[in-house]
Amino acid sequence: xxxxxxxxxxxxxxxxxxxxxxxxxxxxxxxxxxxxxxxxxxxxxxxxxxxxxxxxxxxxxxxxxxxxxxxxxxxxxxxxxxxxxxxxxxxxxxxxxxxxxxxxxxxxxxxxxxxxxxxxxxxxxxxxxxxxxxxxxxxxxxxxxxxxxxxxxxxxxxxxxxxxxxxxxxxxxxxxxxxxxxxxx
Numbered sequence: 444x445x446x447x448x449x450x451x452x453x454x455x456x457x458x459x460x461x462x463x464x465x466x467x468x469x470x471x472x473x474x475x476x477x478x479x480x481x482x483x484x485x486x487x488x489x490x491x492x493x494x495x496x497x498x499x500x501x502x503x504x505x506x507x508x509x510x511x512x513x514x515x516x517x518x519x520x521x522x523x524x525x526x527x528x529x530x531x532x533x534x535x536x537x538x539x540x541x542x543x544x545x546x547x548x549x550x551x552x553x554x555x556x557x558x559x560x561x562x563x564x565x566x567x568x569x570x571x572x573x574x575x576x577x578x579x580x581x582x583x584x585x586x587x588x589x590x591x592x593x594x595x596x597x598x599x600x601x602x603x604x605x606x607x608x609x610x611x612x613x614x615x616x617x618x619x620x621x622x623x624x625x626x627x628x
Contacts, residue, residue, distance in 0.1 A: 449517075453495035454478070456516060460506040466573060467588065476569055477501060483565040487615050493558055496524035497565055503529045527559040528566060540590045544599045551606035561615075564607050568615050571600065571622040578626060597627045 457477045464473030480497040489497075495517065502508040503525060514522045530543050538546075551563055578585050586593040600623045610616035 447491070449495050450481070450491050450498070453498040453517065457498045457502065460502055460508050464505070469577070476573070479569040479572070480565045483568055483615050484561065487561070487613050489561060492521055493524065493562065496521050496528065497562055499525050500528040500562060500566055524558065524562060527555065528562045541595070548602045548606050551603070557609060560607050560610055561613070564610050564613070564615050564619055567600070567603050568619045568622065571619060571626060575622055575626050600627070
């Protein structure tokens with residue numbers, strides 16, 4: 444598969460399976476998030492297979508797409524990148540927010556490869572940009588829409604910044620640090 448065809452196919456596939464979904468707390472189509480993640484990765488000069496994984500990163504968590512579906516469509520390498528970007532799927536609904544976030548921080552700090560960290564950073568930067576935009580529009584009661592309160596969100600995002608420190612030197616990491624500082628200042 445040619446690289447540009449790979450990204451185009453990933454865009455179509457993600458759009459198909461995220462169709463009708465919206466971002467938390469608004470009416471923005473969900474697909475905007477994976478597209479933004481892919482743009483961030485492309486702007487930071489990552490290969491097309493990484494950009495494609497960025498487009499597909501939420502499919503296992505948020506849609507009916509299975510691992511075997513992704514493997515058949517995009518191959519083992521992209522499937523593994525998508526799995527690395529997903530919170531551990533088995534038993535996810537039974538674990539607390541805190542437990543899931545601690546697992547994410549531990550994984551990024553201790554196990555994740557540079558590429559896995561890059562996909563995570565692009566994902567979290569997209570989320571942080573969205574938080575900042577929404578917070579600036581309507582600060583009153585903003586934090587009520589989240590599972591965890593502002594203090595825990597701050598702990599989580601500041602821990603993410605530390606766990607992604609290996610990405611220093613990348614534009615997206617610098618922006619992520621700045622946006623997190625602005626959100627919680």
